[in-house]
Amino acid sequence: MASQTQPRIHAKPEELVPLILVRVMFGLVGLILVIVSIATFTGREPDSQPPAGAIIAQRAIHLSGDASGAARVLDETGTVIADFASDKGGFVAGIERVIARERGKSGADTTAPVLLQLREGNRLSLNDPVTGWSAELMGFGASNTRTFARLLVQP
Numbered sequence: 180m181a182s183q184t185q186p187r188i189h190a191k192p193e194e195l196v197p198l199i200l201v202r203v204m205f206g207l208v209g210l211i212l213v214i215v216s217i218a219t220f221t222g223r224e225p226d227s228q229p230p231a232g233a234i235i236a237q238r239a240i241h242l243s244g245d246a247s248g249a250a251r252v253l254d255e256t257g258t259v260i261a262d263f264a265s266d267k268g269g270f271v272a273g274i275e276r277v278i279a280r281e282r283g284k285s286g287a288d289t290t291a292p293v294l295l296q297l298r299e300g301n302r303l304s305l306n307d308p309v310t311g312w313s314a315e316l317m318g319f320g321a322s323n324t325r326t327f328a329r330l331l332v333q334p
Contacts (some may be wrong), residue, residue, distance in 0.1 A: 203324065232299030238331050239292035244272025252330055255292060260333050270323045274314070281310045295331050303328055 185196040240260065244250035250271035263271055282289050294306045303324055306313040316324045321332040 190302050232302060234296050234298055236297040236331055238295045240295055240330060241276065241290070242271060242275035246272075246273035248272050250275060260330055270319065270326060277314075278307055278310075278312065281307065281312045285310055295327060297328075297331055303331070 189193040207230050239255045241255075242255075244248065246309075248263075248269035250261075250263045250269075251262075252271065253266060261271075278293060279289060281287075291307075291309045294308060296304050296306055298304060303316045304313055305316060305327065316327050
């Protein structure tokens with residue numbers, strides 16, 4: 180049986196990335212890994228975190244969601260605050276999945292509420308007191324921030 184070899188495709192020299200650029204790229208990646216490792220092993224705190232302002236308003240909420248993007252938000256008494264269809268609740272369902280994953284990693288109580296907080300400077304954040312996870316919601320766009328802002332003021 181004759182062996183069939185695949186034809187070799189040769190790129191033209193002008194189409195190749197220069198070897199020096201490949202070496203520089205891997206050097207930068209290595210340097211970044213060294214810097215991050217040093218910061219991690221020495222326990223250096225992150226520099227670019229916003230200052231913790233005073234809490235103006237706060238509400239404990241329970242989030243539930245599914246992979247389709249549908250989500251439901253309950254208050255502490257179990258009353259439905261918001262019920263999002265799959266085309267409207269994607270961000271809320273995504274946040275719920277992140278919280279569930281964080282709680283699953285630490286074996287924490289999955290039924291505990293999270294805190295939706297409005298802080299000085301009009302900063303809206305979500306804080307999970309069980310795991311210590313938190314997110315500044317202003318970083319996820321105006322429409323997603325508005326979604327959570329409405330949850331804070333709804334009766």
